[in-house]
Amino acid sequence: xxxxxxxxxxxxxxxxxxxxxxxxxxxxxxxxxxxxxxxxxxxxxxxxxxxxxxxxxxxxxxxxxxxxxxxxxxxxxxxxxxxxxxxxxxxxxxxxxxxxxxxxxxxxxxxxxxxxxxxxxxxxxxxxxxxxxxxxxxxxxxxxxxxxxxxxxxxxxxxxxxxxxxxxxxxxxxxxxxxxxxxxxxxxxxxxxxxxxxxxxxxxxxxxxxxxxxxxxxxxxxxxxxxxxxxxxxxxxxxxxxxxxxxxxxxxxxxxxxxxxxxxxxxxxxxxxxxxxxxxxxxxxxxxxxxxxxxxxxxxxxxxxxxxxxxxxxxxxxxxxxxxxxxxxxxxxxxxxxxxxxxxxxxxxxxx
Amino acid sequence: xxxxxxxxxxxxxxxxxxxxxxxxxxxxxxxxxxxxxxxxxxxxxxxxxxxxxxxxxxxxxxxxxxxxxxxxxxxxxxxxxxxxxxxxxxxxxxxxxxxxxxxxxxxxxxxxxxxxxxxxxxxxxxxxxxxxxxxxxxxxxxxxxxxxxxxxxxxxxxxxxxxxxxxxxxxxxxxxxxxxxxxxxxxxxxxxxxxxxxxxxxxxxxxxxxxxxxxxxxxxxxxxxxxxxxxxxxxxxxxxxxxxxxxxxxxxxxxxxxxxxxxxxxxxxxxxxxxxxxxxxxxxxxxxxxxxxxxxxxxxxxxxxxxxxxxxxxxxxxxxxxxxxxxxxxxxxxxxxxxxxxxxxxxxxxxxxxxxxxxxxxxxxxxxxxxxxxxxxxxxxxxxxxxxxxxxxxxxxxxxxxxxxxxxxxxxxxxxxxxxxxxxxxxxxxxxxxxxxxxxxxxxxxxxxxxxxxxxxxxxxxxxxxxxxxxxxxxxxxxxxxxxxxxxxxxxxxxxxxxxxxxxxxxxxxxxxxxxxxxxxxxxxxxxxxxxxxxxxxxxxxxxxxxxxxxxx
Numbered sequence: 001x002x003x004x005x006x007x008x009x010x011x012x013x014x015x016x017x018x019x020x021x022x023x024x025x026x027x028x029x030x031x032x033x034x035x036x037x038x039x040x041x042x043x044x045x046x047x048x049x050x051x052x053x054x055x056x057x058x059x060x061x062x063x064x065x066x067x068x069x070x071x072x073x074x075x076x077x078x079x080x081x082x083x084x085x086x087x088x089x090x091x092x093x094x095x096x097x098x099x100x101x102x103x104x105x106x107x108x109x110x111x112x113x114x115x116x117x118x119x120x121x122x123x124x125x126x127x128x129x130x131x132x133x134x135x136x137x138x139x140x141x142x143x144x145x146x147x148x149x150x151x152x153x154x155x156x157x158x159x160x161x162x163x164x165x166x167x168x169x170x171x172x173x174x175x176x177x178x179x180x181x182x183x184x185x186x187x188x189x190x191x192x193x194x195x196x197x198x199x200x201x202x203x204x205x206x207x208x209x210x211x212x213x214x215x216x217x218x219x220x221x222x223x224x225x226x227x228x229x230x231x232x233x234x235x236x237x238x239x240x241x242x243x244x245x246x247x248x249x250x251x252x253x254x255x256x257x258x259x260x261x262x263x264x265x266x267x268x269x270x271x272x273x274x275x276x277x278x279x280x281x282x283x284x285x286x287x288x289x290x291x292x293x294x295x296x297x298x299x300x301x302x303x304x305x306x307x308x309x310x311x312x313x314x315x316x317x318x319x320x321x322x323x324x325x326x327x328x329x330x331x332x333x334x335x336x337x338x339x340x341x342x343x344x345x346x347x348x349x350x351x352x
Numbered sequence: 353x354x355x356x357x358x359x360x361x362x363x364x365x366x367x368x369x370x371x372x373x374x375x376x377x378x379x380x381x382x383x384x385x386x387x388x389x390x391x392x393x394x395x396x397x398x399x400x401x402x403x404x405x406x407x408x409x410x411x412x413x414x415x416x417x418x419x420x421x422x423x424x425x426x427x428x429x430x431x432x433x434x435x436x437x438x439x440x441x442x443x444x445x446x447x448x449x450x451x452x453x454x455x456x457x458x459x460x461x462x463x464x465x466x467x468x469x470x471x472x473x474x475x476x477x478x479x480x481x482x483x484x485x486x487x488x489x490x491x492x493x494x495x496x497x498x499x500x501x502x503x504x505x506x507x508x509x510x511x512x513x514x515x516x517x518x519x520x521x522x523x524x525x526x527x528x529x530x531x532x533x534x535x536x537x538x539x540x541x542x543x544x545x546x547x548x549x550x551x552x553x554x555x556x557x558x559x560x561x562x563x564x565x566x567x568x569x570x571x572x573x574x575x576x577x578x579x580x581x582x583x584x585x586x587x588x589x590x591x592x593x594x595x596x597x598x599x600x601x602x603x604x605x606x607x608x609x610x611x612x613x614x615x616x617x618x619x620x621x622x623x624x625x626x627x628x629x630x631x632x633x634x635x636x637x638x639x640x641x642x643x644x645x646x647x648x649x650x651x652x653x654x655x656x657x658x659x660x661x662x663x664x665x666x667x668x669x670x671x672x673x674x675x676x677x678x679x680x681x682x683x684x685x686x687x688x689x690x691x692x693x694x695x696x697x698x699x700x701x702x703x704x705x706x707x708x709x710x711x712x713x714x715x716x717x718x719x720x721x722x723x724x725x726x727x728x729x730x731x732x733x734x735x736x737x738x739x740x741x742x743x744x745x746x747x748x749x750x751x752x753x754x755x756x757x758x759x760x761x762x763x764x765x766x767x768x769x770x771x772x773x774x775x776x777x778x779x780x781x782x783x784x785x786x787x788x789x790x791x792x793x794x795x796x797x798x799x800x801x802x803x804x805x806x807x808x809x810x811x812x813x814x815x816x817x818x819x820x821x822x823x824x825x826x827x828x829x830x831x832x833x834x835x836x837x838x839x840x841x842x843x844x845x846x847x848x849x850x851x852x853x854x855x856x857x858x859x860x861x862x863x864x865x866x867x868x869x870x871x872x873x874x875x876x877x878x879x880x881x882x883x884x885x886x887x888x889x890x891x892x893x894x895x896x897x898x899x900x901x902x903x904x905x
Binding site: 050051052071072073074075076077079081082083085087098099102103146147 | 794796797799800801802803804805806807810814815818819
């Protein structure tokens with residue numbers, strides 16, 4: 001069921017369109033990601049949902065109620081700030097219980113709820129400490145605890161992990177997922193880190209230049225990106241110009257600079273149309289004949305469990321392949337290599 | 353309450369009591385009998401006395417900048433870059449000169465530096481001199497010494513904070529590319545410190561140009577400030593005062609704007625945290641030299657303090673190095689004498705009133721500047737910072753001439769004008785400290801409260817105010833004590849004895865032959881303790897350096 005719905009949100013700042021007709025809806029209990037490069041408008045979008053910025057056009061529906069003009073204080077939407085925005089003059093307990101006190105709940109309930117949230121976020125031992133004395137990860141937890149204690153309908157998170165180091169970030173990913181499961185809260189999570197989005201997201205909305213480009217599950221948008229931007233923002237991809245020569249029920253046949261390729265048919269395409277085809281570096285096979293590419297190994301980049309291999313064909317096309325380190329023994333720098341791509345792993349992208 | 357109305361009120365207040373007097377001075381110095389003319393300037397410059405005063409004032413300003421630079425630069429570097437035992441103990445001692453007004457110090461220093469003062473007697477007794485040396489000369493040297501001793505901490509403070517923000521890796525990059533110590537200083541360090549240095553130098557030069565109390569105590573007349581002071585008496589017949597005031601306004605505005613530009617262009621400190629210098633440990637010989645130099649500087653800069661304390665306690669001090677008999681009598685007199693009693697009462701009343709005005713307006717304007725997008729707030733920012741550039745003597749002169757023969761005529765009752773001038777003079781500090789508290793307070797801290805359901809008032813009461821108030825009260829404490837010891841507007845605006853604030857009482861007493869100077873010193877010591885305490889309290893309230901209060905732009 002939709003809990004949050006955005007319809008045609010647009011926003012201009014200083015004659016620049018920051019958001020252009022953004023529409024999507026968020027289901028109950030999911031972690032919905034808004035993913036995009038910096039400056040794509042995702043933080044503005046979040047601030048519009050929270051109510052700190054008002055949209056020029058469009059509406060926001062929360063549980064069936066239009067909240068577009070409702071002030072932030074009465075929206076019942078939680079927010080975790082990128083810089084945490086903890087109150088340095090209040091201790092952890094006071095920071096967390098603040099929202100409950102604002103609601104004028106009975107002291108006993110405030111105490112119980114605060115205790116429970118501190119337990120969930122593993123902050124109980126720190127309840128008397130002041131935020132500046134806490135580590136980055138602990139501050140992050142306080143920010144989370146403070147935002148969820150009032151049981152908002154939706155929790156917004158604005159790049160919450162961007163101030164943490166890599167190892168802590170991975171830990172906190174699991175923490176946030178666990179907290180989401182334990183509380184069942186709906187989260188809208190903004191980030192520019194595609195790994196974070198794919199690891200945690202139920203669904204991801206990819207944004208670029210103020211527009212929503214594609215929405216779907218991590219698997220869906222990784223394997224079936226609608227355009228080159230989405231394809232390359234989510235991971236490495238090899239792209240090749242192509243022209244459609246023939247279509248039938250199951251396959252689309254194309255001709256490229258590397259010869260003819262068969263692509264599993266997914267969309268309506270016409271013969272003669274110019275397109276691009278792409279494949280992920282890990283989706284290659286060795287020793288098969290279909291969709292074969294041959295070239296010279298120009299570079300081998302060792303990355304631990306995998307190896308990134310750079311291949312240049314006789315037609316001067318450059319491809320990146322990813323293979324397991326165990327396969328290193330089969331290849332050498334400047335050696336020849338042949339690989340093939342399954343028709344199912346080839347993606348057809350519109351020419352931009 | 354509607355913020356827009358408050359905003360408009362602040363604007364009008366500043367326009368009427370700050371811009372209007374300045375505009376009045378401007379018109380009075382260019383308009384004679386309804387026509388635009390440069391006559392007044394020509395007449396003023398044709399006057400030898402005026403020309404000499406201008407030349408002397410400039411000379412004084414430049415000399416004081418040079419001397420404070422010579423002291424402040426090495427001192428700031430030593431404290432920023434070297435490690436030596438006692439550093440944390442020594443640092444605050446170098447700020448002690450700030451707690452004594454130079455004009456109060458001057459009263460004490462007369463005892464030491466006069467013809468038959470302690471220094472000459474000491475040198476005479478030890479056989480170093482045979483005839484008394486005239487240390488004070490015509491008084492110019494005395495003013496120069498007092499101002500140098502009083503103002504070098506401002507240089508020290510500004511440079512120290514500039515060096516604190518300084519990213520040492522910029523210097524290391526220069527060394528890494530093969531530049532030497534001197535070249536690095538000239539090409540990298542100094543240019544990066546320039547905004548801080550220029551800000552300090554501007555304050556110092558403006559202060560030196562407009563200090564009124566010190567030359568009055570030394571009875572030295574050939575300075576712009578004294579000429580302006582004397583010009584007030586015959587303001588209605590002789591417009592030369594206007595020309596001089598306008599000259600001062602122009603110089604200060606020029607310095608003020610240059611500083612603002614220099615600081616505005618400084619992107620170096622923001623963004624990332626500066627890599628701090630590794631403090632060098634000094635070898636033994638250099639360490640001893642350092643202590644000797646610091647000791648000399650400290651004893652020189654504490655001389656005014658020591659001299660007023662000694663004077664305030666001395667029963668007899670004629671032709672001896674130190675007083676021959678001590679007494680606490682003068683402190684009792686302070687509380688018994690009608691003049692001192694009036695002065696203390698007036699000053700406390702005036703300062704309390706003006707501090708309240710400052711707290712209210714400072715907070716409101718700081719809030720408006722930091723948190724609203726009201727139209728014209730940049731102009732308000734400029735207006736509110738203007739008093740930093742407008743010396744007290746100019747403001748007081750403007751009030752005196754503008755409000756003569758009106759209901760606010762200072763000759764009848766200067767109380768309202770004194771409160772307003774005290775508060776406008778300190779307003780920049782309050783606005784600045786509130787503004788910077790708001791700036792340091794990320795808006796998301798308030799938004800976090802809104803998103804949890806709190807309304808504006810609750811958020812203000814529970815989040816914003818507790819976080820901003822230390823800065824506000826620190827500024828308030830300083831504003832109060834500065835007002836108690838405010839010199840130039842007190843000297844100019846308080847005409848009748850029953851309206852005298854402390855500064856004018858001290859000045860009046862210092863000119864009396866009998867025990868006047870001793871009582872003045874006793875009052876001065878009390879003022880010194882008040883100012884010292886307030887520095888201490890406000891630095892406890894805000895962990896950041898008091899140096900913030902001594903910056904232009």
